[in-house]
Amino acid sequence: MDLKQIQEQCLVRIVDDDEAMRKSWNFLIEGEGWKTSCYAGAFRFLEEDDDSLPGCVILDVRMPNMSGIELQRIMGIQSNHLPIIFVSAHGDIDMAVQALKDGAFDFLPKPVSAERLLAAIEKACLISCELHESEQREKAARDNFNSLTQREKMVARKVALGLLNKQIADELDISEKTVQAHRGAVCRKLGVKSAVGVAAILRIIHEDAGDGEIAR
Numbered sequence: 001m002d003l004k005q006i007q008e009q010c011l012v013r014i015v016d017d018d019e020a021m022r023k024s025w026n027f028l029i030e031g032e033g034w035k036t037s038c039y040a041g042a043f044r045f046l047e048e049d050d051d052s053l054p055g056c057v058i059l060d061v062r063m064p065n066m067s068g069i070e071l072q073r074i075m076g077i078q079s080n081h082l083p084i085i086f087v088s089a090h091g092d093i094d095m096a097v098q099a100l101k102d103g104a105f106d107f108l109p110k111p112v113s114a115e116r117l118l119a120a121i122e123k124a125c126l127i128s129c130e131l132h133e134s135e136q137r138e139k140a141a142r143d144n145f146n147s148l149t150q151r152e153k154m155v156a157r158k159v160a161l162g163l164l165n166k167q168i169a170d171e172l173d174i175s176e177k178t179v180q181a182h183r184g185a186v187c188r189k190l191g192v193k194s195a196v197g198v199a200a201i202l203r204i205i206h207e208d209a210g211d212g213e214i215a216r
Helices: 003-009 019-031 042-048 068-077 093-101 114-146 150-160 165-172 176-190 195-204
Strands: 011-015 035-039 055-059 084-088 106-109
Touching: 003 114, 011 019, 011 042, 019 035, 019 114, 035 042, 042 068, 055 068, 055 114, 068 084, 068 093, 084 093, 084 114, 093 106, 106 114, 114 176, 114 195, 150 165, 150 176, 150 195, 165 176, 176 195
Parallel strands: 011 035, 011 055, 055 084, 084 106
Antiparallel strands: none
């Protein structure tokens, strides 16, 4: 994925109570081709931001009402996985270490160079894009799997184990012809052509195929 593709998909959030700093970063980041959204504080960010859009958060540490560190904790509780880049003039080593342990992508001291900030944004947004694409693949695979009937799901799990139609028919006490029909429906609904494809879908959605090893 090249930089242009990343920029097309991502939104860079700037959360800082200092209006001059927000405007400065916004001017810099937008000038490099990124889409941005600015928030004057943590509460405004929580109320207005759409976390379904990949990207990252440029976050100040010391803000009134709710600090950046407190916002990070709330994002964790909400399973908001946007990478956080802390930028602060008030951080110390212990604070930075703890923030990184808690999942922050980076912790940059003010004043931070434009090159270092932009490099951190690009890396964080690449990770966010990859995570977003993985989540979208999992959602699509789960939706397809959930479109199967209960019997088709049973057959799919057996197919994923690499069992032949006759073996599946014996285990489920149905005819081999019925297994063939279910197998065809499973592959069609999951958008795959083989047992390996069925197994791949079950791995994506972390679906237990039962005893034995899923076909690879």
